[in-house]
Amino acid sequence: MGQHPEVIAAMVETAAKVGAGAGAPAIFRHQPRHRRTRARTRDLHGKEAALVFTSGWISNLAAISTIADLLPNCLILSDASNHNSMIEGVKRSRAETKIFRHNDSPISKSF
Numbered sequence: 001m002g003q004h005p006e007v008i009a010a011m012v013e014t015a016a017k018v019g020a021g022a023g024a025p026a027i028f029r030h031q032p033r034h035r036r037t038r039a040r041t042r043d044l045h046g047k048e049a050a051l052v053f054t055s056g057w058i059s060n061l062a063a064i065s066t067i068a069d070l071l072p073n074c075l076i077l078s079d080a081s082n083h084n085s086m087i088e089g090v091k092r093s094r095a096e097t098k099i100f101r102h103n104d105s106p107i108s109k110s111f
Helices: 005-018 032-044 056-070 084-092
Strands: 075-079 096-100
Touching: 056 084, 075 084
Parallel strands: 075 096
Antiparallel strands: none
């Protein structure tokens, strides 16, 4: 989709209106368009609140590390070839971790 002409046109139009750049989280959460996005996402899923991340990379890191830390006695089994965002999420969690060689899951051997 990143090369689709309509997507590129929408990006150019948006950048011309609001500028470009990731910005600091303190700025990001206060932009009206970001508040609207969170509200629409929250309403779409019938939830109390929603989080909107700046990228898939940061959403993987935040979700994995946060959820792992919230689960008592959490054990993370992780493929050594996982995407960097997943590896960083695992590293930042306080959960016990077992890393296995790519496609050599200890679970699959037990079936």
